[in-house]
Structures are given as structure tokens and as C-alpha cells.
Amino acid sequence: MTTMNVPLLDLSFQNTPLRQEITETISRVIQSNSFILGSEVQGLENRIAEYSGTKYAIGVSSGTDALLISLMALDIGPGDEVITTPFSFFATAGAIARLGAKPVFVDIDPITYNIDPGKIEEKITSKTRSILPVHLYGQCADSEPILDIAKKHKLKVIEDAAQSIGAQYRDGRKAGNLGDLGCFSFFPSKNLGCFGDGGMVVTNQTELNEKIRILRVHGSKPKYYHSLIGGNFRLDNLQAAVLNVKLGLLEDWNEQRRENVKMYHELFLESCLVKNKTVQLPAAVYADSGVKNYHTFNQFIIRVSKRDLLLEYLREKGIGCGIYYPVPFHLQRCFQSLGYKTGDFPEAEKAANETLALPVFPGLTKDQQVYIVEQIKYFLI
Numbered sequence: 001m002t003t004m005n006v007p008l009l010d011l012s013f014q015n016t017p018l019r020q021e022i023t024e025t026i027s028r029v030i031q032s033n034s035f036i037l038g039s040e041v042q043g044l045e046n047r048i049a050e051y052s053g054t055k056y057a058i059g060v061s062s063g064t065d066a067l068l069i070s071l072m073a074l075d076i077g078p079g080d081e082v083i084t085t086p087f088s089f090f091a092t093a094g095a096i097a098r099l100g101a102k103p104v105f106v107d108i109d110p111i112t113y114n115i116d117p118g119k120i121e122e123k124i125t126s127k128t129r130s131i132l133p134v135h136l137y138g139q140c141a142d143s144e145p146i147l148d149i150a151k152k153h154k155l156k157v158i159e160d161a162a163q164s165i166g167a168q169y170r171d172g173r174k175a176g177n178l179g180d181l182g183c184f185s186f187f188p189s190k191n192l193g194c195f196g197d198g199g200m201v202v203t204n205q206t207e208l209n210e211k212i213r214i215l216r217v218h219g220s221k222p223k224y225y226h227s228l229i230g231g232n233f234r235l236d237n238l239q240a241a242v243l244n245v246k247l248g249l250l251e252d253w254n255e256q257r258r259e260n261v262k263m264y265h266e267l268f269l270e271s272c273l274v275k276n277k278t279v280q281l282p283a284a285v286y287a288d289s290g291v292k293n294y295h296t297f298n299q300f301i302i303r304v305s306k307r308d309l310l311l312e313y314l315r316e317k318g319i320g321c322g323i324y325y326p327v328p329f330h331l332q333r334c335f336q337s338l339g340y341k342t343g344d345f346p347e348a349e350k351a352a353n354e355t356l357a358l359p360v361f362p363g364l365t366k367d368q369q370v371y372i373v374e375q376i377k378y379f380l381i
């Protein structure tokens, strides 16, 4: 088979057709001389709130800052504990620790890679203030039991929906509209990405909306009068302008990702790799089973025991693939002081050693997918 180059992510399929429209919008922003916050940000906030089904949306500087400002809005700090997953992008746990609070980890479900709600309650102490589930790879964490536990113990829920804008939980509610606060990232590789950094917090609570708006501008209202200590968490008008153009196509792109996943399922199921459990495909099955769980596949993750060798082989064959994430939080050096050790979260550890992300971006062709699956078969069989 001749070698084909398939990147893990190619943004040109999204950006090239929109180049003129985006350029015109950017020109309008330049002419307006309004660069920080501004009308594009306001417009985007209104549209994201409507899209997510929430009352409010607040544009912020990144997904990381969306998490940080959400925790700050709940006054979480030293002495507090926040329950979260050990298997996510660093920002999830980093935001908690940066405020002096303690991240308390709970192992993941081996099929969805999201926090296992059945293991949360045993970790609740008198210091627990919040649960911070991550909707990893584009699929909502099993939120109903999480929300029940939170209600029972009077805890706030912050959703890390950085990877899952547009995803739907099985009751039909959108990611971000499940807990008290929802956090999105517009990092370029996300399903809705800008041309730099950007993020958004969504909420239905008027008081939190107002507080986050104040925290976003160094805690000042009116300007130069500081009732709180906030930070510079502002989204800029240029990024919002780009996102306002791209938002209209988000649903199409999410559908294309799901079509690519269907194709992967067909191609993998034709081989014996799934049947004999050499490859585990992501749990996309509910998509067609009448349950409303809508996975938006920011990442398409397979599980294989010879992961590192396969990754090396695929890269040699021109196929982009990645590991999200190679080291769970509890084994990161910076969290040594938390006192965790290898074996504490076996599912997260296994996932870190066995999972591999394959290309799934909108614009990926059938030929490319056939090539990827053929190469995987060739290596594994």
C-alpha cells in the first residue's frame, strides 16, 4: 500500500471556505477600533447561551480561565476540596490547585473514560465544595447521578465542557447546561475553535453571571472600583468575530465527525479486531439506539494493548495520531504532595497506557479512513 499523509487534525477544511467571510468580519472589527470585549463578544455570548440552552454566557480568555473564574465565583480556595477525574487535560486539576484548593480524584469509567459516578460519594468530606466532571472527548459524563449526589451533599457542579460544545446528555440537555456552571474552550483544535485562545462560561444563575462578569475585569464595577479580586479574563472581539462566523457551521461539523465515526465502526467491524477485542472502539453506540446521548467526537479514541508500538508504526506510515493523556493527574510530579501512588486509579492508568486518538476531523475522507484501518489491521493481525 502506498503511504498516505493523514494529519491528526486538518483545520483547512473548516477555515478555507470561510476565509473571505472571516476576513471581512475581522476588517469590520479593525475599523471599529473595539478590540477587548465589545459587540462581537456580546453577540457570541447571546448565541452560545441560546445554543446551550442556558440563560447566560460569559466570554472569557480561555477554557482554562473559564474553569478558574468559575471556581473563583464559588469562592473555592485553601481548605476546600473539589472532586474531579484524574484523566483529562491538565487545566482541569490545575485550576483547582492554582486557587489553593485540593483536587480529589475519582477513577473513570473504562468505556466512556469519564468520571465514574459510583465512586464519588465515598470521597466526599466536610471540606468538599464542588464536583467538577469533565465531558471528555466530546461526550457528557454520566451527569444525572453526579447531580443527585451534589444535591444531596449541597455541592456545586462545574462542568468542564471544554471538549464537548454541542454534546447532549441522554436526557437531551446540552453540555454546559447540566450543572451550576459550564466551561467551554475555543482552542483551535476544539470542535468550535478560534484563531488563538478563547473560552466561555455558561450558567442559569443570575448571581453567578453577574459575579463572573465582575471577576472577568479584575473584580471592578464600576471601572476602577474593586469589590472583588478578579483578573484579566476577557475575550477579545477579534476571536469572538471569528467564532461568530464559525458557530453557524458547528452542527454540520459535529455531524461530519459522527459520520466519520460510523465509517470507522463499519471498517473496524469488518475486521476481526473488535470481535477478538484487540481493538476497543469508543462507546458511540447510543447514538443510534434512541437514547439522546449525542457524542461530538472531539477525539476518536481506540484502546489497544500494543498502543505505543502501534503509534510509532502509524506515524511511520504518515498517519497522525496522539495520546490524550499519557499521565493521569495523580501521577504527575506537580501533584506529588497529594500523596497518591501508582495503582490508586487503575482505570485511569490503563486508559493512559492503552488509548490512542485517530483522525476524525470534518473533511477526513473515506479513502483516508480505509487507509488508517488497513494499516492498523496490518500491524495488529
Ligand SMILES: Cc1ncc(COP(=O)(O)O)c(C=O)c1O
Residues within 6 Å of the ligand: 062, 063, 064, 065, 088, 089, 091, 092, 134, 160, 162, 163, 184, 185, 186, 187, 197, 198, 199
Ligand atoms: C478537558 C479540558 N479542560 C480544559 C481545557 C483548557 O482549555 P484552554 O486550552 O482553552 O485553556 C482543555 C483544552 O485543551 C480541555 O481539553
